[in-house]
Amino acid sequence: MEKVLLFNPPYEKDIVLRDYACSEKSKADYNWPPIDLLAMSGLLKDHFDVHVLDSVAIGQGRQEAIEYVKKLAPKHVISLTGSVSLKGDMALLEEVKRQAGCSVYVTGDVPVFESAELLKYFGFIDAAILDFTSPGIVPLLNGEKNLQDVIVRRGKKIIQFEQSKRASFEYPIPMHEKFPLDKYSLPFSRYSPMTSVLTNVFGCPYKCTFCSSNKLAFKYRKIENVMEELEHVNSMGLKEVYFRDFTFTVNENRVRDICNGMIERKLDFIWWCEGRFDNVNEELLKLMAKAGCYLIFFGVESGVQSILDKTNKGITLNDVEKKLKLCSKYGIETLCSYILGLPWDTEQTINETIEFAANSGCDYASFNTYVPRYGSSLREIVGPGKFDVSEAEKLDSSEEPSISVSIDSERLGALRKKAIRRFYMRPGYIAKRFFRLRTSHQFETLIKNGLAVLKRTF
Numbered sequence: 001m002e003k004v005l006l007f008n009p010p011y012e013k014d015i016v017l018r019d020y021a022c023s024e025k026s027k028a029d030y031n032w033p034p035i036d037l038l039a040m041s042g043l044l045k046d047h048f049d050v051h052v053l054d055s056v057a058i059g060q061g062r063q064e065a066i067e068y069v070k071k072l073a074p075k076h077v078i079s080l081t082g083s084v085s086l087k088g089d090m091a092l093l094e095e096v097k098r099q100a101g102c103s104v105y106v107t108g109d110v111p112v113f114e115s116a117e118l119l120k121y122f123g124f125i126d127a128a129i130l131d132f133t134s135p136g137i138v139p140l141l142n143g144e145k146n147l148q149d150v151i152v153r154r155g156k157k158i159i160q161f162e163q164s165k166r167a168s169f170e171y172p173i174p175m176h177e178k179f180p181l182d183k184y185s186l187p188f189s190r191y192s193p194m195t196s197v198l199t200n201v202f203g204c205p206y207k208c209t210f211c212s213s214n215k216l217a218f219k220y221r222k223i224e225n226v227m228e229e230l231e232h233v234n235s236m237g238l239k240e241v242y243f244r245d246f247t248f249t250v251n252e253n254r255v256r257d258i259c260n261g262m263i264e265r266k267l268d269f270i271w272w273c274e275g276r277f278d279n280v281n282e283e284l285l286k287l288m289a290k291a292g293c294y295l296i297f298f299g300v301e302s303g304v305q306s307i308l309d310k311t312n313k314g315i316t317l318n319d320v321e322k323k324l325k326l327c328s329k330y331g332i333e334t335l336c337s338y339i340l341g342l343p344w345d346t347e348q349t350i351n352e353t354i355e356f357a358a359n360s361g362c363d364y365a366s367f368n369t370y371v372p373r374y375g376s377s378l379r380e381i382v383g384p385g386k387f388d389v390s391e392a393e394k395l396d397s398s399e400e401p402s403i404s405v406s407i408d409s410e411r412l413g414a415l416r417k418k419a420i421r422r423f424y425m426r427p428g429y430i431a432k433r434f435f436r437l438r439t440s441h442q443f444e445t446l447i448k449n450g451l452a453v454l455k456r457t458f
């Protein structure tokens with residue numbers, strides 16, 4: 001069998017997260033198993049000799065990674081890349097190809113949303129994979145002529161194949177055991193090792209203008225296929241799972257089926273997911289808690305309703321406060337994400353958002369600065385227009401922004417730090433966090449991530 005390497009290339013400066021057509025630097029000291037590589041390990045395992053190298057997770061340097069690939073001598077390398085690390089990724093992958101003589105395929109935000117430009121710019125890339133759940137990946141590696149869900153280089157031509165139209169999808173159980181699962185953890189994680197599972201959907205049907213997830217072809221994963229994978233990770237003895245869907249809660253009936261399926265099968269792990277305020281209710285939250293949900297990540301985006309409305313988010317701040325209380329009632333922790341510096345923001349509205357977050361009752365808050373992400377509708381309005389390699393690395397929402405479309409960049413960076421201090425340095429909050437510690441792993445990650453945040457904030 002030909003060897004395939006699923007590769008998360010090293011990034012020298014920080015931890016970089018670049019799965020699921022998104023990329024950002026870790027704002028503290030966290031990292032999760034890349035869902036693209038997991039899904040592809042399932043799709044490829046019956047056809048190829050699959051190897052996995054997550055250099056970011058294991059803290060491997062560039063030279064070491066190149067040596068590893070040379071020694072392995074795979075026929076194909078499928079690599080993650082992201083706008084925030086693009087130049088470094090491309091230099092490394094070009095070197096890998098030169099030294100190991102393999103084909104190089106990429107996936108990530110730039111490969112998905114700017115695929116043709118990327119292939120034009122970097123002549124060594126053989127193909128970009130547009131959908132990591134697509135069975136079209138096997139024929140791509142087999143060198144077949146008729147493909148789907150990919151854009152490939154054939155001689156001097158770049159050929160974009162059609163995206164498959166599938167209402168649902170499934171794939172063989174991913175090779176979780178090949179990933180360094182003890183190296184992944186989130187600031188609120190209670191157990192290690194942990195893994196990620198795509199549990200409900202691919203893409204997102206909502207139309208938030210700052211986001212690009214809604215540009216991925218939305219489809220549901222077959223429930224039997226989901227349960228099969230959940231049973232597998234349970235049999236591996238894992239105690240914590242990240243449900244990696246962008247909007248796990250999008251369809252109430254399906255969430256009920258998945259939760260009831262987990263309860264019936266007595267699956268013995270806890271999990272967290274991403275959800276929307278407008279599609280959870282008391283009964284559903286109660287069921288999710290019973291099925292092991294311990295945290296929901298919600299996007300609030302802005303603490304100013306008029307700005308929220310302009311983003312097309314489709315939620316109200318009243319509902320946010322109400323649902324946060326309901327989550328707390330059923331013992332589900334909440335992580336709320338905010339975007340500072342949206343195009344309509346002023347210093348005053350950003351301060352209102354900071355106060356909203358601090359008083360909303362959520363357990364954790366993530367403050368990001370607005371960047372015009374590739375693929376998002378808002379980028380088409382606010383620019384900066386076409387793909388440009390030198391701009392790509394500026395699209396990092398996790399730090400002081402290099403580009404700002406609202407207030408001055410430096411001031412925006414300072415307000416982001418203020419938001420973090422205002423939220424996390426409340427004496428009552430710190431006491432509550434320590435009071436709620438459940439496991440020694442939670443204690444360790446809280447300290448580790450707390451110190452990393454302090455380092456970046458002061």
Ligand code: SF4
Binds near residue numbers: 205213247276
């Ligand atoms: S922000 Fe969330 S709900 Fe809105 S489009 Fe993106 S993933 Fe979907």
